[in-house]
């Protein structure tokens with residue numbers, strides 16, 4: 001057995017505390033500059049639709065206009081196993097988690113193909129894979145434990161484990177940003193993690209289990225019914241909000257308690273990764289339902305962390321739509337993907353980069369000598 005994350009729970013608590021303290025609101029002055037600059041660019045106002053709001057928000061995040069181009073980009077794929085797998089919630093054997101990690105490291109997965117297409121690096125973080133993984137380039141060995149405990153029988157992890165996993169995510173964000181990444185993308189691998197995601201989403205949104213529990217990698221009706229029942233029972237067992245739309249105020253202790261009760265090590269690490277990116281004021285492009293569940297935890301802990309998040313895509317999992325609605329985020333890509341690994345975030349990356357590049361490179365009406373709206377009558381131009 002390997003217990004490779006050497007941070008103590010106390011050290012993790014202080015890393016979390018200083019990170020949460022560093023997460024702050026968007027800079028209004030930089031956003032105003034971005035809006036004013038955008039109004040002068042050689043295009044009809046509003047013509048870039050959703051891609052107009054995004055760079056304004058990223059200017060607010062960076063505190064400067066234009067914000068830095070979100071490149072180079074780095075995906076962190078947090079991998080872990082789940083005790084709830086024993087309840088038959090996924091048709092796939094648990095070994096697939098470790099086998100897919102090997103596939104990521106060999107460059108053979110969809111995440112690798114998509115990352116190559118957009119020039120992003122892929123780092124795999126073992127935060128709780130059941131099997132021992134051999135050392136390999138591109139693999140960060142940060143195992144908290146070989147899989148969580150079964151959330152139907154008790155808490156999935158201890159409070160200390162949840163803190164340590166969260167600190168692994170924070171440190172991963174710091175390390176990638178420290179190596180030059182200007183855009184962080186979330187990735188995940190963990191057979192059965194859509195069950196834990198559904199439980200987290202129900203707990204943080206107050207929606208009922210049947211609304212937020214999907215078919216994951218593909219399950220039949222009977223298995224889906226059992227999965228919904230497992231999520232419902234877990235919420236009751238752990239005294240978490242379930243279905244009444246009412247959720248407690250949040251805070252670090254509450255966020256960690258929910259993660260420890262029904263989350264996975266990758267969820268806790270992803271929540272830390274999001275908080276870490278937000279604290280560094282680096283945008284974090286979220287993948288699908290697993291990342292969304294983690295973002296809900298991050299938002300419960302530090303509401304301003306959402307300002308750093310870009311919803312890369314809309315996952316086919318029902319809980320994901322509920323999640324982005326709850327967070328007030330609009331997914332950029334909607335292609336019925338339900339893979340995970342970071343694939344939906346990677347597809348969105350060129351959109352995020354293009355939107356920011358507009359503020360850097362597009363000429364203004366003045367600089368390009370292009371007439372503004374309403375100034376064309378004297379030339380006989382058609383105006384509205």
Ligand SMILES: Cc1cc2ncn([C@H]3O[C@H](COP(=O)(O)O)[C@@H](O)[C@H]3O)c2cc1C
Nearest residue numbers: 090188189190191192193194216217339340
């Ligand atoms: C070959 C394979 C590759 C994957 N890549 C991502 N996932 C995705 O599916 C899993 C969650 O679905 P469930 O909760 O139904 O088990 C996660 O590992 C997720 O990242 C995969 C799943 C499989 C089988």
Ligand SMILES: O=C(O)c1cccnc1
Nearest residue numbers: 216288289315338339340
């Ligand atoms: O939304 C996702 O990321 C997802 C959906 C199903 C299975 N794995 C991941």
